[in-house]
Amino acid sequence: MTDKMKKVNLDMVADNLSDAVFIVDLNSNIIWLNRKACDFFHLEAEQALNKKITSETKIAKMEALLEEVFTKGEALKCSYEEASVKVKRHDQRYFFKIAINPVFTDKKLSGALVQLTDVTRFHELEKIKTDFVSIVSHEFRTPLTTIIVGVEMLREGMLGDLTPRGKEVLEAIGADCERLNRLIENLMELSRIESGTIYVEAEPTDVVDLVNEAVKPLKIQAEKQGVKIIEDVEPGLPPVAADYNKSVWVLANLIGNAIRYTESGGTITVSAKQSSKQIIFGVTDTGCGIPKEHQDKIFRKYIQVSDPGKKGSGGVGLGLAIAKDIVMAHGGEIWVDSEEGKGTTFTFNYPVYQSKETVKLPDENKGG
């Protein structure tokens, strides 16, 4: 150790950290805190000692997080969203990420070290990104109007004749316009979800209607590709509590994926059945399947597991992330079962309709 290093003591380190740090005992009373913690929460170190960390910091969710650490005796393991907190000070809003590690004395759990990292800037950047996505996707729509109208008029022969080659090129442009349009729709839906402005209005919805509405526009596309869609809805199902448009979107998205990943001669089965107070929807294909190692990733944003050169590319991996957000906003869950080379089943459940309810997508659902 050099002479300079010897002059450094732990207080120097603690007081010059950019994080606010507390050590609490098993009753969540503060037994130590650093300078940043005092500064930020306007505390006098002496007076804060032996007081509850929740009351001194006014972060109510701390209690439950500490409880979890004390029960398990291990460091807090939860998602970024669960561990972040909004704090208001001088009319300014700050975001903190909370990390909690258990503290052991003589190998016995004696308390916890609570560390609060200022992530305000990170949150601001997230907001800028969300707004940017929203603005950009809106801006794409106007030029796309000109292109789509032009392509359709040419296709209908209303602007004169085209050579066979010209027609072929036009078909390709038309198909890619559709793709671009889908992509924009997905981006917009995502930015709505991220900004928390999306409302899921759960109304009594007929399951057969829902399935028909989702399947109908995709039947032709599937037939063109030699893929058969089978509807297998249990008769006499009660209505589900669902936002009609968003739920049709979820089903259509799953079926659309299935079509993209299924070869000619394959089948796609769209099923619905009841299991106690839930309706279980399934979309099963006989396609290429999803490798095990990718199955837990596919619901994340911008994840696409297929080899981009292979059949199936045509999205950016937003559909399933959005589908998950929508299903969760309904109080349901979505999951996947798949075997490589045999096929894939996406399953999600919705509650059976009981009374009028409006579910707002909670802030905590952000990201993922």
Added chain:
Amino acid sequence: MSKKVLLVEDEKNVILGVRTCLDAVGYQVDIVENGEDALNYLERERPDLILLDLLLPKVDGFEVLKHIKGQAETSNIPVIVLTAKAEEKDKKKVLTLGANDYMTKPFKPQELWDKIKHHLPEDF
């Protein structure tokens, strides 16, 4: 006599697209490129239908719509709002202001023809 449609739109390329689309089915199309010109136009002309963009220079589409629906002489002219704004709240707002219909960009010619046909049924 062919029906006259007023298109209020500031994007040159969209104007070309919509005009081509309406020419093809025999409508007469008048074009103004901002909200103020739209109000001036309506002082002297009576179109059979108005296609109205929302984000317009000078006077925006919401104001134009309020004006059209607030005047006895123009309140009966069907207005179809064409816009890149796709949020439910925008849709609700224009329908509350009296718009007869709403189309989100991008749209296909067939959708545009169908909407116009719906609001000008005697034409077909």
